[in-house]
Amino acid sequence: GQQVMQIPQYQHVQEGEDFTTYCNSSTTLSNIQWYKQRPGGHPVFLIQLVKSGEVKKQKRLTFQFGEAKKNSSLHITATQTTDVGTYFCAGAGSYQLTFGKGTKLSVIP
Amino acid sequence: NAGVTQTPKFQVLKTGQSMTLQCAQDMNHEYMSWYRQDPGMGLRLIHYSVGAGITDQGEVPNGYNVSRSTTEDFPLRLLSAAPSQTSVYFCASSRGGETQYFGPGTRLLVL
Numbered sequence: 001g002q003q004v005m006q007i008p009q010y011q012h013v014q015e016g017e018d019f020t021t022y023c024n025s026s027t028t029l030s031n032i033q034w035y036k037q038r039p040g041g042h043p044v045f046l047i048q049l050v051k052s053g054e055v056k057k058q059k060r061l062t063f064q065f066g067e068a069k070k071n072s073s074l075h076i077t078a079t080q081t082t083d084v085g086t087y088f089c090a091g092a093g094s095y096q097l098t099f100g101k102g103t104k105l106s107v108i109p
Numbered sequence: 110n111a112g113v114t115q116t117p118k119f120q121v122l123k124t125g126q127s128m129t130l131q132c133a134q135d136m137n138h139e140y141m142s143w144y145r146q147d148p149g150m151g152l153r154l155i156h157y158s159v160g161a162g163i164t165d166q167g168e169v170p171n172g173y174n175v176s177r178s179t180t181e182d183f184p185l186r187l188l189s190a191a192p193s194q195t196s197v198y199f200c201a202s203s204r205g206g207e208t209q210y211f212g213p214g215t216r217l218l219v220l
Contacts, residue, residue: 033208041213043209045210088152090152099144100151101149102151
């Protein structure tokens, strides 16, 4: 079955530093989605990428979808304490999403 | 819209007990899913439904049953609870394969 690998599992950064999490799929994806889960909360949708090579930005967050539609990345510029949480990628297959295990981001003030 | 609601928020069970986790959505979404979340394991799909009367197994279906008699509701039944089912359970709904809207979760402890 489809597998989605996400690295790193944990990342500790000083406030103001950049952060990147990477996602790789074993199969070509129709689209990839990114979610954020705050501590004690539920996953919340951030963005969906559909096209090969697509790049989307949301303020300090930049999302990329690889040319082969098998990998993706999320980059946060100048992290803030409000960025704390776990970031999940999810690859879309037939009728279901396969989630990566997530990257837990800690921001040290 | 309330979005996706889940009850109960917390539950403690003894091994062998059965229970039903409730999930409802008011967005008229066809797709609904159940996930469990364990530390370091991410979100794993238990069962999903693409419409009323249609359900299918996900990655970790053993020990769980689902049914989808209406578009709005998608209950998850634990037939005979085991300590390995201690987890946080999330229900989600979506329109097609698009954005998944998650409920607040049910935290289950099986003793």
